[in-house]
Amino acid sequence: xxxxxxxxxxxxxKRVLMRxxxxxxxxxxxxxxDTRIRAALPTxxxxxxxxxxxxxxxxxxxxxxxVVEELRLDPLVPVLRDVxxxxxxxEHRAPLDVFKSPDVAGEGARRTIASAGNNVVLLExxxxxxxxxxxDPQFAAALAALADVFVSDAFGTVHxxxxxxxxxxxxxxxxxxxxxxxxxxxxxxxIDNPTRPLVIVMGGxxxxxxxxxxxxxxxxxxxxxxxxxxxxxxxxxxxxxxxxSLVEADMLDAALAMLELAVQHDTQLHLPxxxxxxxxxxxxxxxxxxxxxxFLDDDVALDIGEQTLKKYHExxxxxxxxxxxGPMGVFEQERFSSGTLGIALTMAALADKGAVTVVGxxxxxxxxxxxxxxxxxxxxxxxxxxxxxxxxxxxxxGLKVLEA
Numbered sequence: 001x002x003x004x005x006x007x008x009x010x011x012x013x014k015r016v017l018m019r020x021x022x023x024x025x026x027x028x029x030x031x032x033x034d035t036r037i038r039a040a041l042p043t044x045x046x047x048x049x050x051x052x053x054x055x056x057x058x059x060x061x062x063x064x065x066x067v068v069e070e071l072r073l074d075p076l077v078p079v080l081r082d083v084x085x086x087x088x089x090x091e092h093r094a095p096l097d098v099f100k101s102p103d104v105a106g107e108g109a110r111r112t113i114a115s116a117g118n119n120v121v122l123l124e125x126x127x128x129x130x131x132x133x134x135x136d137p138q139f140a141a142a143l144a145a146l147a148d149v150f151v152s153d154a155f156g157t158v159h160x161x162x163x164x165x166x167x168x169x170x171x172x173x174x175x176x177x178x179x180x181x182x183x184x185x186x187x188x189x190x191i192d193n194p195t196r197p198l199v200i201v202m203g204g205x206x207x208x209x210x211x212x213x214x215x216x217x218x219x220x221x222x223x224x225x226x227x228x229x230x231x232x233x234x235x236x237x238x239x240x241x242x243x244x245s246l247v248e249a250d251m252l253d254a255a256l257a258m259l260e261l262a263v264q265h266d267t268q269l270h271l272p273x274x275x276x277x278x279x280x281x282x283x284x285x286x287x288x289x290x291x292x293x294x295f296l297d298d299d300v301a302l303d304i305g306e307q308t309l310k311k312y313h314e315x316x317x318x319x320x321x322x323x324x325x326g327p328m329g330v331f332e333q334e335r336f337s338s339g340t341l342g343i344a345l346t347m348a349a350l351a352d353k354g355a356v357t358v359v360g361x362x363x364x365x366x367x368x369x370x371x372x373x374x375x376x377x378x379x380x381x382x383x384x385x386x387x388x389x390x391x392x393x394x395x396x397x398g399l400k401v402l403e404a
Contacts, residue, residue, distance in 0.1 A: 001184055002404040004175040006043065009149055012051035015113065017147035018043065018177065019164050021154035021382060022058035022076055029070075031079045039382055041087050043153045043177035044120075048088075048096070055113060055147050056080075057104075057123040057164055058154065065130030073125055074100055080122065096120055104129050105142040113146060132163050140167030153177025155184075156361070156383035158398030159390075165398035176402045179382065184399065186379030187390050189356050190323045196222055199319040201312070201343060203228030204326030204363070207251045207258075213325075214258050216392040219265045223319075225312045227304045227328035227339060231272050234259070235292060243277070243299030270315065274305030276329065276336055287335040303329025304339035313346050322350060325360035325388060327367055340367045348373035360387040 020040045025032045040056075047054060061071040077100050085095040097119040102108035104124045113121050123146075126132045131139025140163040144150070150172040152158065157165050158180065168174075176184070190198070200221045202210060207230045218224060226234060229246040236247045237255035262269035277290045277299040289305050290296070304312070309328075316322060324347060328339030344367050351357040357377045359368055361384030368374040381387040389396055 003402045004404050006175050009175050014148040016052040016149045017055045018151045019154045020058045021156045055121045059127040060125050063127050067128045135161050135163050135167045139163045143168045144171035150174040151177045153179045155180045159386040159396045161397035169401040195320040197319050198321045200224045201324040203328050205229040213388050213392045218261050223268045225270045241295045243295040245301040272304045272308040274307045275301040276303035278302050303336035309342045316346050321356040323358045327363045341371045344368045344371035348376040351377050
């Protein structure tokens, strides 16, 4: 996919409406993780360096078209100001202030932008407006009226046809920012003539949320390694006992269809050969290793086992391209973290020897951060749902409007 990028935009002296993904975690009114704010810095710094006046817009949480006081963007302002000015200082550039608009695209936004000068403006939570998720033309026009140019740099939202991701892009000169550009380039390495062998590692709780992705990747991949609770459904479909493990009973036929699809395309689809099991998901009372064909009635599979991790490591070690989405187990609990963290460490070692290693958002990102290896990987996606839909070959509305 070839996108229009900011290389082709004239931004000097112009107001640039920049869609960012500042959907950050908050606790007691404070930002607890500024990763997404920092991810927008390369595009912000470049545009500011070229004389742009930035108007940033983002959503936070799911207010569903209503004003929710706890989801105002005010707590982001001091963090954004500090992060931005620290980066500007490293480049020996003058500091800037961040002005917060009291509304999204109304009179308050217009007054704030007019008084901000060359400083940065942050609009209020986009999802306070019902027209945002509805991609309402009038709301898109109100956003477009605030600026001269539009830059999309929130990859985690491009799979949604919202006013700030798709609607406004058709009303202004528009382009992808550096983050969106990097995401598309990295994910394209997985699906467009990947260097082989291509290994897909797929985990998480359910097949249902990833069925389309599996259908698209099975014909493309050389190996697919399945983990997490979704592996239980495959085992159950094959007639194996799974104890009290999570199984999607309505997806058994789909699991068998995926196994058959792998056979048709000569793709090796691997399932766990052993598990770490407990008694309950919420509060496991034990952690024992169990072979896949030896589950007890009260067993709950909560992680892949030692032999499975060894098997997956050996498969991965021969790979030249790897895409990983979804944990191998309940890695938030220490006793069931070995599988997920083990995959993260293997991915980092692969990257060190030159393989393309892409992590597709979601809990896998938390895993590579916890393992301390995120910076060693080729790419860690900022968009869970967007990255999955992209590798599935779906047309993403927020990217389609930016195609060159």
